[in-house]
Amino acid sequence: MPTRAKAGAVSERQHSKLGDAPLPETYHLNMGPQHPSMHGVLRLVLHLDGERILDVDPVIGYAHRAHEKMAEHRNYLMFLPNTSRVDYLSGMIYNLAYCQAVEKMLEIEVPERAEYIRVICSELNRISSHLLWFGTFLLDIGGITPFLYAFDDREQILEILDRVTGSRLTYCYGRFGGLTEDVDTTFLDQTRAFVKRLRERLPEYHALVTGNVIFRGRCEGVGVIDQHVALAYGVTGPCLRAAGIAFDVRRAEPYGIYDRFEFDIPTEQSGDALARYKVRVAEIEQSLRIIEQAVAQIPDGPIMPDKPKKRFKPAAGELYFAVESARGQFGIYIVSDGSEIPFRIKLRTPSFSNLAAMPAVLPQTTIADTIAIVGSIDVVIPEIDR
């Protein structure tokens, strides 16, 4: 930085939405990639007038790990561990989504019991992701204690999943046709106990956060993503439902056995940060409902097909398979050339599209709002960068 960073520095930016003429009294602020609120390594280049944002340029790619290139170098099974590292917060959902996609290509039947376990684990994972979001979002707007409460409850989920999958975060639990390990009664008991515990804890969350005047002041009317913006940018997940569109892949094109469960799709109308908060907290409750039903109905039986395939060699063709991850629609686009190695795997990740909408949302807010908005979108950077 050769010149003094004064607030009076004149902008040289040419792409400003406010016209090409340099504005007096504006400057650039580089937020990230190392910044406490950028959820890892997101970088926002803000064009500011005082604390008011005129324009924003998200810079991504700081966690690019070449998942899609790796897919071209490994066979279908060997790509499995990659999937949960794409979005490590809902790794189970991604892992199982990939399994389901490959199963669809290979026309493998999955046993009933495995399907139920998949639903339970996915929903537990969704809750743990939402709890982590709850904590970090509050941390972003300055509330430190809720973060620790949320992590405390999240640890219960990790303990349950750790016991059956052997991993706390980056699960590799699914296999083509089923799962690696069966669950036992302890797992089901722990899950029931957790559902009960979280039901008791949710009112505490509401008491601490939802009703707080400062919290509402920070979130109400902030960062509105309306239906128009959502449609234009392909925003999905809780951000879309907060804008009043009840779109959930679990309902729109049911996969696995989701059509057997009763659950609501929570929606809000206002599309602001508070609406996104409310939708996510309501989704935790709906996930608890699904878990309850699945635990009650789970049948006995095998968790893998009787004669599991040894070689996975789908016929030449293409497949798009979508699931609802904790952040929105996660799509896997697999192109097979008939060999054991995928020709191409494209991962359509929800945060990529959700974050792309930021240049439409952030201008005319303040720095503090930026933090709240990016926090409320719930981005996972390696999922965007892949």
Next chain:
Amino acid sequence: MFNQLFGNIWLVTLASGAVIMGFLTVNALFLVWLERKLSARFQRRLGPTEVGFAGTLQTLADAVKLLGKQLITPRNADKPLYHLAPVIVFMPVVVGVSLFPIDRQLMFVDLNVGLVLVFAFAGIGFIGIFMAGWGSNNKYALLGAMRAVAQNIAYEIPLILSALSVTLLARSMKLSAIVEAQSTLPYLLFQPLGAAIYLIGAVAETNRAPFDIPEAESELVAGFHSEYSGMRFAVFFLAEYSNMAIVSMVATTLFLGGYHGPWLPGYVWFFIKVYGLISLMMWFRWTFPRLRFDQLMSFAWTVLVPLSLANLMGTAVVLKVFRR
């Protein structure tokens, strides 16, 4: 008190300075430890446990470590301002502490305009903060410093207005006289609104959550002290915790009756009240999210300032009508 021990004014000044510095250092070490322990309790954790009994030496370890850290001066910094800032931030604190009556006979300086001096010196600290923000030549630091100055101006007004209504009651700006006037009942009972306004203003004056926007960690990295390392950073820390002690001392003196209290010696009561208030401020910090800057400002100008003005006017009218 020291006047009787030493005749020489210079010796007295030196000795008082040493005592105050010692007190402030121990106070900050204790408060940081207390804050970490308290926050841990609020958050289902343990807090420091390893260094010393219940982690009591943890903050000492932190301080010694910071002493031994490299001091970095950014290449493009405005060096005189950058180096002076920590001193300017910390010095008023030392003066501030010397003004309070800790016990009936325990007081470093007793001035007629004690209250005015306390607020005057509290204002100087913010010059230091602005120097730090400007001198660092860092945009985050500058933003933090600008926020700090705006916040200070906004909150000092209700703070002083609420203190003024106490001086109306006590008819003095001498701190010892204000305390003596509360020998029967603390002014908290006569000035509940003033006390509430003062408490809110005090939290804002010390840049504590939910008003910690000048150093808002999640927004401005570390705010105005983003570029300070080692001991210079420690001085900012020391000043922050000392400032907490000072605003609590003011509140104790103005509203809680200072050293007055049954059974226990005066200085014990004084410190019980001071640290009780500090704990309250810590409780705030670990409970509330942070306000946005414009919300903070509009809260000060549209709510606190009119309220404190009304409180002052009301007090004046009531006193005029009913006293004698």
Next chain:
Amino acid sequence: MSGDAKISAVLETLLAAKLVQQDEQGVGYAKSGMHHELLCPAEAIRAAATVYREAGFFLEMVTCLDLRETARRMRLVYTFNRLGPAERHRLFVDLAEVKPFEPSPNVKSNATPATDPPALPQCAPSISSVYPAADWFEREIFDMFGVQFSEHPNLKRLLLPEDADFHALLRDFGRVEDADQGEGGRGV
């Protein structure tokens, strides 16, 4: 309007205006997760996108396939879907290969193009003016495949460092077979 009617309305518009043609290779939703697979000439993609936009579809994904090895072309894949019961349309846009493909000496190419492909356009028009979502997708494709988009407002690298001198997802970039499998090489 019911879902089916909506789909057929979109399709009719597209086919009537000769924006697309039905892809005979389509195998249906059960097999490929796609309701309709359509071939689209590059110059018509923006008009097609406008039709989808007006029918309330959202842009789910844009990606690219490097088919130089087998068909001497790049293929863009656009996926449109509705925010409701799934109605997924896939549009293919074929483009000329970004640079001639030279098979690695270690690899035996099992399919060689029989004839030169018909002349294909070098780049596709950007649809980011219709769907802002396409902005980043197109930048990613430019970054990873080197495919250009005309009239894109800000076509620069998205994921790789700006000084990178390669396009990572091209099939002939970073072949494992070319790598030194000696010390440190783990093989796959």
Next chain:
Amino acid sequence: MAVRTTPPLSEAEEARLMKEAEPLISFHLLDDLINRARANSLWPLTFGLACCAIEMMAAGASRFDLDRFGAGVFRPSARQADVMIFAGTISKKMGPVIRALWDQMPAPKWAIAMGGCTIDGGPFKYPNQYAIYEGADQLVPVDVYIPGCPPRPEALIAGILKLRDKIKAGHRFEEQQDA
């Protein structure tokens, strides 16, 4: 060319020389004190790269509580941090940023490589990969390596305790190993 050799010293002579070589004033005690302080006050930089960052957060949260060891004060500004925990994959784009951050930290400073990616590229390592640095030690000197993908929070705590022991031992680390 003949090699000139020095005659071997007698034992008494050697002892005398060793005694002379001892410093006049010993700062062992002070060194020890400051090393102990440093070892017990390791403030990490708030800096997560990928998956491991979540486990780093978990290590700081309620159940594991890094603050017990004085390592729970995550500083967002590099100027105030003592230890950089590499929590996640280091992409080629991130490398220069990490160098800059490392250079911004005041001495003495330490680095912990958390997880497979920061040790040798971990799961993202394959021949001809283009995206990541295969190990944090390609960028900065690393003091402690913690294996795992991601390592459990207990492992991170163990790593921090290892670093603590390393700092406590100070310059006399080798001496202690001899004894």
